Amino acid sequence: MSEAGTYTVEDGIGIITIDSPPVNALGYNTRVALDEGFRKFTADDSVKAIVLICAGRTFFAGADISEFGKPPRGPGLHDVFDIIENGSKPVVAAIHGTALGGGYELALICNYRIAVPSAKVGLPEVNLGLLPGAGGTQRLPRIVGIDKALDIMTTGAPVPAKKALELGMIDALAEEGKLKEDAVAFARTIVDQPPVRVRDRQDKVAPSRGKPEIYADFLKKNARAFRGFKAPFNIVKAIEAAAEIEDFDKGMERERELFQELVTSTESAAQRYYFFAERETSKVPDVPSSTPTIPVKTVGVIGAGTMGGGITMNFLNIGVPVTLVEMKQEALDRGVAVIRKNYENTAAKGRMTAEQVEQRMALITPALSIDALAEVDLVIEAVFEEMSVKKDIFGKLDAVCKQGAILASNTSFLDLDEIAAATKRPDWVVGLHFFSPANVMRLLEVVRGEKTSNEVIATAMKLAKQIGKVPVLSRVCNGFIANRIMSQRGRQADALILEGPTPQEVDKAIYDYGFAMGPFQMIDLVGLDVIGRDETERTVRGDLVKQDRLGQKKNGGYYDYDEKRTATPSPVAAELIADFAKFKGIASTGSIPAEDVVARLLYPVVNEGAKVLEENIAIRASDVDVAAILGYNWPVYTGGPMFWADTVGLAKVVAGLEKMGIEPSKLLKTLAAEGKTFTQG
Numbered sequence: 001m002s003e004a005g006t007y008t009v010e011d012g013i014g015i016i017t018i019d020s021p022p023v024n025a026l027g028y029n030t031r032v033a034l035d036e037g038f039r040k041f042t043a044d045d046s047v048k049a050i051v052l053i054c055a056g057r058t059f060f061a062g063a064d065i066s067e068f069g070k071p072p073r074g075p076g077l078h079d080v081f082d083i084i085e086n087g088s089k090p091v092v093a094a095i096h097g098t099a100l101g102g103g104y105e106l107a108l109i110c111n112y113r114i115a116v117p118s119a120k121v122g123l124p125e126v127n128l129g130l131l132p133g134a135g136g137t138q139r140l141p142r143i144v145g146i147d148k149a150l151d152i153m154t155t156g157a158p159v160p161a162k163k164a165l166e167l168g169m170i171d172a173l174a175e176e177g178k179l180k181e182d183a184v185a186f187a188r189t190i191v192d193q194p195p196v197r198v199r200d201r202q203d204k205v206a207p208s209r210g211k212p213e214i215y216a217d218f219l220k221k222n223a224r225a226f227r228g229f230k231a232p233f234n235i236v237k238a239i240e241a242a243a244e245i246e247d248f249d250k251g252m253e254r255e256r257e258l259f260q261e262l263v264t265s266t267e268s269a270a271q272r273y274y275f276f277a278e279r280e281t282s283k284v285p286d287v288p289s290s291t292p293t294i295p296v297k298t299v300g301v302i303g304a305g306t307m308g309g310g311i312t313m314n315f316l317n318i319g320v321p322v323t324l325v326e327m328k329q330e331a332l333d334r335g336v337a338v339i340r341k342n343y344e345n346t347a348a349k350g351r352m353t354a355e356q357v358e359q360r361m362a363l364i365t366p367a368l369s370i371d372a373l374a375e376v377d378l379v380i381e382a383v384f385e386e387m388s389v390k391k392d393i394f395g396k397l398d399a400v401c402k403q404g405a406i407l408a409s410n411t412s413f414l415d416l417d418e419i420a421a422a423t424k425r426p427d428w429v430v431g432l433h434f435f436s437p438a439n440v441m442r443l444l445e446v447v448r449g450e451k452t453s454n455e456v457i458a459t460a461m462k463l464a465k466q467i468g469k470v471p472v473l474s475r476v477c478n479g480f481i482a483n484r485i486m487s488q489r490g491r492q493a494d495a496l497i498l499e500g501p502t503p504q505e506v507d508k509a510i511y512d513y514g515f516a517m518g519p520f521q522m523i524d525l526v527g528l529d530v531i532g533r534d535e536t537e538r539t540v541r542g543d544l545v546k547q548d549r550l551g552q553k554k555n556g557g558y559y560d561y562d563e564k565r566t567a568t569p570s571p572v573a574a575e576l577i578a579d580f581a582k583f584k585g586i587a588s589t590g591s592i593p594a595e596d597v598v599a600r601l602l603y604p605v606v607n608e609g610a611k612v613l614e615e616n617i618a619i620r621a622s623d624v625d626v627a628a629i630l631g632y633n634w635p636v637y638t639g640g641p642m643f644w645a646d647t648v649g650l651a652k653v654v655a656g657l658e659k660m661g662i663e664p665s666k667l668l669k670t671l672a673a674e675g676k677t678f679t680q681g
């Protein structure tokens with residue numbers, strides 16, 4: 001008897017209720033309960049139809065991701081699905097919360113699907129480097145057709161119930177809060193009908209049969225988004241099989257084949273690892289989840305520039321009023337206007353209404369004095385990165401803000417403890433390091449000062465999630481986690497082009513590794529005069545700026561650009577680089593293989609990540625990976641620098657660093673010597 005299942009009968013309708021917190025994942029207990037419940041009601045002649053419903057927050061949220069890679073236990077998903085689909089009694093799936101992955105595939109096995117309006121359904125396996133491996137690639141096309149199935153499964157986006165009803169992904173809407181009653185009532189209407197099975201339908205896939213161009217065109221349209229990933233390509237092949245292979249069971253064989261290729265791939269292991277890594281970051285070992293948090297109902301932001309404006313939007317988006325402070329009216333007006341423009345652009349794309357724009361704008365209280373922040377619960381300072389300026393502001397905040405207000409700095413590398421020392425309340429000072437654009441980037445580094453209290457840390461970690469960010473806790477050091485480790489990539493790139501490889505060779509190697517663009521393309525895009533660099537000594541970048549070569553925006557930089565901003569190798573830049581190499585007495589060794597470029601740029605990032613761990617700046621290796629992936633778009637299908645280093649082999653990374661003349665960190669050397677890894681336990 002599984003504790004996850006309850007089986008009741010209401011006047012001929014069998015109700016199977018599954019309760020397996022936190023999300024009713026289709027793990028061992030759930031599968032046993034399903035197996036038990038369906039066998040029981042199949043054998044019970046008094047039961048004429050079955051309702052399948054979940055307790056807790058959601059209908060089944062998919063297979064239990066933590067079971068992958070482990071020996072199978074108990075009834076398999078396919079076994080349970082077969083019992084349900086081949087039963088003699090119609091089954092109604094009653095959906096609330098998020099029926100995702102195997103959860104929605106289970107709903108597709110049932111004969112009918114009813115959901116409350118707040119529910120969402122979807123097949124997000126692509127985010128795990130997988131495809132819907134329990135029949136989703138063969139059943140969904142039979143409901144929504146090939147084109148919509150391609151979008152739904154390669155984006156993995158959840159579909160709200162009302163839209164799902166339009167698409168046929170569900171058959172009816174229940175009243176909010178009355179799911180069980182409405183599902184039982186629905187079941188009564190179909191008791192005497194022969195069970196309809198999705199697998200038997202051909203009307204939605206037959207029209208696409210024999211049209212390979214559908215898939216070729218789709219892949220071409222999405223080439224940029226799918227680049228480097230494996231799963232989207234196998235999903236498309238599986239959907240093509242749904243159209244081309246009429247025999248459902250043969251289509252299932254094709255799905256299993258394509259699923260097996262993915263589930264055994266490094267990419268999927270990396271993306272499944274990342275799924276848990278992103279959820280682990282908010283767990284702080286010495287700040288228990290029972291730590292009381294401070295209510296944050298009003299926020300003050302100092303600085304209405306790019307960062308201050310973006311930070312402000314995060315709070316407006318969740319209905320929290322913000323007092324936005326600038327020193328000059330013109331800067332304040334400009335900041336508010338940029339926020340409005342951002343929302344209007346979103347509204348123009350149909351992603352919010354004009355009324356919502358006004359509602360959010362109405363939450364802003366512009367102010368020209370810090371005095372306006374006397375009563376707010378949290379202040380976030382986002383002004384110029386100059387210690388004296390920040391200390392002056394925090395001294396003033398200490399005098400103005402109420403007791404119990406949290407004082408946060410958005411500093412990206414300055415010493416938070418020094419800033420906190422400018423106040424008499426260092427235990428209320430914390431770093432909230434947003435990444436630009438602050439209203440878009442999901443990484444939020446929460447910087448813990450020596451004296452920051454546990455309550456403030458707990459509040460910051462919780463607030464991060466409330467504004468849709470992924471918090472990563474960092475201790476104080478120059479650059480915290482993401483900027484500190486990724487600065488190694490830039491440093492090595494600057495050094496490497498003096499030794500022979502050209503900027504375009506370096507950029508191509510890094511692009512082919514999976515980054516959206518290489519370091520020199522990035523610098524040209526952002527602007528050579530913008531990217532911070534300690535220019536106390538001569539550098540190639542300094543020489544380029546002296547020639548007024550600022551990148552794409554002016555005269556080119558490492559590349560030349562035509563009027564369409566198409567980049568070509570720059571003879572001017574090449575000459576400057578050669579001249580600088582001569583000045584530094586560095587002889588050119590010519591080009592090197594792309595994999596050596598990758599090692600030269602990324603092994604030092606791994607090494608810095610190891611130092612960040614051994615210095616207790618970051619709590620865990622997976623936090624470093626989350627910071628790199630969310631902060632710098634490190635390709636998620638590699639798992640991030642630390643997971644990737646584990647797949648390369650730490651002994652190889654150590655040898656590579658030593659060959660570069662870089663001292664491997666103590667932790668890296670120890671793990672390599674002991675045959676251990678950063679992320680695999």
Ligand code: T1G
Pocket residue numbers: 022023025058061062063064065066077098100101102103105124125128130131132133134136276279280
């Ligand atoms: N397996 C195991 N644990 C899961 C899980 C899952 N599918 N989903 C969530 N959890 C844990 C999560 O780690 C966290 O644990 C807790 O539940 C709350 O999650 C055969 C192969 C459902 C929208 O991809 O999208 O089915 O940290 O913090 O923000 O074709 O969880 O508390 O210990 O995210 O309210 C496909 C993944 C699987 C859905 C809820 N399914 N989950 O979000 O809570 S593969 C998915 C989510 C599959 C089949 C294929 C979200 C959520 P802890 P949370 P949330």
